[in-house]
Amino acid sequence: MGSDSVHQTQHHAQLALDPNAIAALRDLLGHDAHALREIIDEFLCAAPDCLAELRSAVASGDAEAAARAAHTLKANAATFGAVALADRCRAVEAQARSGPGTADLAQVDAIAAEWVHVDAGLRAVRPGAA
Amino acid sequence: MRADGSADSILVVDDDPVNRALLRRSLEAQGHIVRTAEDGARALELLVEETGDLVLLDIVMPELDGVAVLERVKADPLRRHVPVIMISAVDEIDSVVRCIELGAEDYLPKPFDPVLLRARINAGLSRKRLHDLERDRVRDVFARFVPEGIVDQVVTLTGDGLRLGGTLVEGTILFNDIRDFTAYAERHPPSAALEVLNRFLGRMSDVVLDHGGSHLGFRGDGMMAAFGAPITMADHADRALDAARSMLDELPRFNAWMREQGLGTGFRIGIGICSGPFMAGNVGSERRLEYTAIGDTPNTAARLEAMTKGTPHSVLLADSTRRALVQPPSDLVAFGEHAVRGRREPVRLWSIESA
Numbered sequence: 116m117g118s119d120s121v122h123q124t125q126h127h128a129q130l131a132l133d134p135n136a137i138a139a140l141r142d143l144l145g146h147d148a149h150a151l152r153e154i155i156d157e158f159l160c161a162a163p164d165c166l167a168e169l170r171s172a173v174a175s176g177d178a179e180a181a182a183r184a185a186h187t188l189k190a191n192a193a194t195f196g197a198v199a200l201a202d203r204c205r206a207v208e209a210q211a212r213s214g215p216g217t218a219d220l221a222q223v224d225a226i227a228a229e230w231v232h233v234d235a236g237l238r239a240v241r242p243g244a245a
Numbered sequence: 246m247r248a249d250g251s252a253d254s255i256l257v258v259d260d261d262p263v264n265r266a267l268l269r270r271s272l273e274a275q276g277h278i279v280r281t282a283e284d285g286a287r288a289l290e291l292l293v294e295e296t297g298d299l300v301l302l303d304i305v306m307p308e309l310d311g312v313a314v315l316e317r318v319k320a321d322p323l324r325r326h327v328p329v330i331m332i333s334a335v336d337e338i339d340s341v342v343r344c345i346e347l348g349a350e351d352y353l354p355k356p357f358d359p360v361l362l363r364a365r366i367n368a369g370l371s372r373k374r375l376h377d378l379e380r381d382r383v384r385d386v387f388a389r390f391v392p393e394g395i396v397d398q399v400v401t402l403t404g405d406g407l408r409l410g411g412t413l414v415e416g417t418i419l420f421n422d423i424r425d426f427t428a429y430a431e432r433h434p435p436s437a438a439l440e441v442l443n444r445f446l447g448r449m450s451d452v453v454l455d456h457g458g459s460h461l462g463f464r465g466d467g468m469m470a471a472f473g474a475p476i477t478m479a480d481h482a483d484r485a486l487d488a489a490r491s492m493l494d495e496l497p498r499f500n501a502w503m504r505e506q507g508l509g510t511g512f513r514i515g516i517g518i519c520s521g522p523f524m525a526g527n528v529g530s531e532r533r534l535e536y537t538a539i540g541d542t543p544n545t546a547a548r549l550e551a552m553t554k555g556t557p558h559s560v561l562l563a564d565s566t567r568r569a570l571v572q573p574p575s576d577l578v579a580f581g582e583h584a585v586r587g588r589r590e591p592v593r594l595w596s597i598e599s600a
Contacts, residue, residue: 142359143267145274154270157263186305190334191263194356205336 131232136196137240148242155241158191159234165191166230169207170223181218182211188226197233200226246276247298247377253370254278254297258288258314259332260306267357268301275363285309289317292324298373299366300329301353304340312344319348326376328369411526411539416473417485417518417566418543419458420550421449421492424513426466437508442466444502445512448495456488461537467550471538474525482520482569486597489516489560493600517550518562519543520569545592548585552594556580559600564593 144150165188172180189204203226210218247253255277257268262283269279280297282288286309288302300318304311311331319325328350333341341352350369353362423429423445430438446468450460453470457478461469470488473481492514500511523540542565549561558580567577576598582591 136356139356139359140267143271143274143357143362145271147270147274150270150274154263154267157266161262183307186334187261190261190355193334194263194267196356 131197131199131229131236132240133196133198136194140195151240152242155195155237158195159237162188162191162230162234166223166227169226170220173207173211173218173220173223178211178214178218182208185211185218192233195233195237197229197236200229200233203229247374252276252278253299253373254280254295255299255301255366256280256282256288256291256297257301258282258285258306258311259301259303260284261303264303264332264355271357271359271362272366275366277366285311285314288314292318292327296324296327298327299369300327301332301366302329302349303332304337304344305334312340312347315344315347315349326373326380328373330365330369411524411528412475413522414474414477414525415481415520415522416471416478416525416538416542417481417520417569418523418538418546419453419470419472419485419488419516419518420464420467420543420546421489421514421516422465422467422550424515424554426512429509429512433509441503441508445499448499449492452488452491452495456484456491458484458488459536462535464547469538469543469547471523471525474523474538475536480571482518482566483571485518485520485566486562486570486574489518489562489600490597492516493559514559515550515553516560517546517548517553518560518566519546519549520563520566521545541588544587545585548587549594552583552585556596558596560597562595564595567595 140154141151144154165184169181169184169188172178172184185204185208189201189208192198192201192204203222207218207222207226210222255272257265257272257279259265259268259281260283265281265283269281272279280291280295282291285306288300289309291297292300302311302314315329315331318327318329325348329344329348331341331344331349331352332355333352334355341349344352350372351365353365423442426438426442429441433441445466446463449468453460453468456472458470458472459474461471470485472478472485472488478484493516496512496514503509503511519542521540521542523538523542525538526536528535528537528539545563549563553559553561561580562577567573574597577595578598580594580596582593585592
């Protein structure tokens with residue numbers, strides 16, 4: 116990976132999370148670094164499973180399961196200010212709810228690609244072990 | 246904080262582990278005790294274990310969703326007073342409206358805004374605190390005239406409705422009073438009259454409560470009691486009659502005490518009993534409530550008590566009471582039909598052989 120693309124990834128990671136949302140989270144958690152780390156870890160742990168569920172639901176045409184997975188990912192993304200990820204998930208959820216076979220795997224790929232940036236962004240704001 | 250200074254207990258219901266952890270940590274940072282449930286069924290289990298002070302409830306959950314949990318909580322007389330705040334995404338506003346109609350206190354949009362979260366939680370907890378204070382006040386008022394075991398039952402059954410107003414019940418009313426207390430009060434110092442009266446009413450009140458009756462208040466030198474209200478009982482007439490016997494048994498002991506104390510030679514008493522329908526409930530103003538009975542049945546019981554004065558009997562009971570007895574005793578004696586003031590038809594009266 117060239118230095119340009121490393122730069123680009125860092126840039127994306129910074130853009131992936133809205134700093135206002137992270138500030139609100141810190142406020143919600145009473146500025147407890149340990150709590151913030153716990154919440155971020157919960158999301159880092161849950162998101163890949165959720166993505167996998169979304170992919171298999173879309174692949175198998177299970178609209179209800181697809182909508183549910185997209186809904187969960189959307190809500191969590193919004194919590195961390197991952198605006199682009201939330202938007203993509205919202206679109207898939209709305210499509211899945213409108214009927215089976217409407218969401219396609221290309222959209223899931225786009226969500227997975229955005230997740231890479233969000234993942235990096237989360238690791239950047241995650242407080243280190245105290 | 247609760248009225249007693251302990252931390253509030255909040256139940257967080259959300260199927261999403263990230264949200265659960267976020268709300269738990271956030272609420273703990275504000276000093277609350279937090280329990281979490283990952284689905285509706287578990288939430289209902291935890292609510293049965295301990296009601297708590299507030300519920301934060303996610304609307305979209307698999308199996309039993311937030312709307313279904315809310316419906317069950319609001320249908321449960323033991324738990325419907327607990328404020329429920331719905332957690333919702335911005336695009337679920339239709340469900341939110343439905344939840345507010347079903348009795349939800351408020352809602353919190355996701356993602357959570359720290360200021361809004363604190364404000365809505367605190368508003369919900371304040372309302373719960375007010376409800377608890379009001380319930381304790383009602384309990385205190387009630388505890389004075391209802392047997393202890395019944396207080397909780399009544400407070401639970403009536404819930405928020407335990408204010409002004411009453412219900413039509415079928416039961417028995419008993420009046421008793423001291424004969425010629427006015428003459429006694431004229432011949433004795435007020436302090437002696439008060440001491441005698443307090444002891445007498447205290448003893449008689451205990452007899453009423455011991456027989457499962459409700460003490461409805463003092464009337465001058467006597468008292469009114471109800472059997473069958475606020476809690477319905479099939480044997481209300483039997484209990485009232487037994488209470489009357491116990492009152493007559495108590496009298497010689499009371500008179501002996503008066504003589505020992507040099508307070509007088511003792512009293513005679515009169516008791517009137519009538520069964521039938523009457524209104525039982527809280528009468529008065531919001532600030533000064535009295536639980537009492539209203540209607541023809543208590544009126545007649547009061548008249549019968551007054552009528553004992555002109556008869557050799559200490560106890561007079563209406564035929565309605567004799568007919569309501571589950572186990573009629575063999576020592577009832579007929580006292581004929583008598584006109585009772587305020588009633589067009591004469592009333593068949595009965596007494597007890599030894600009284």
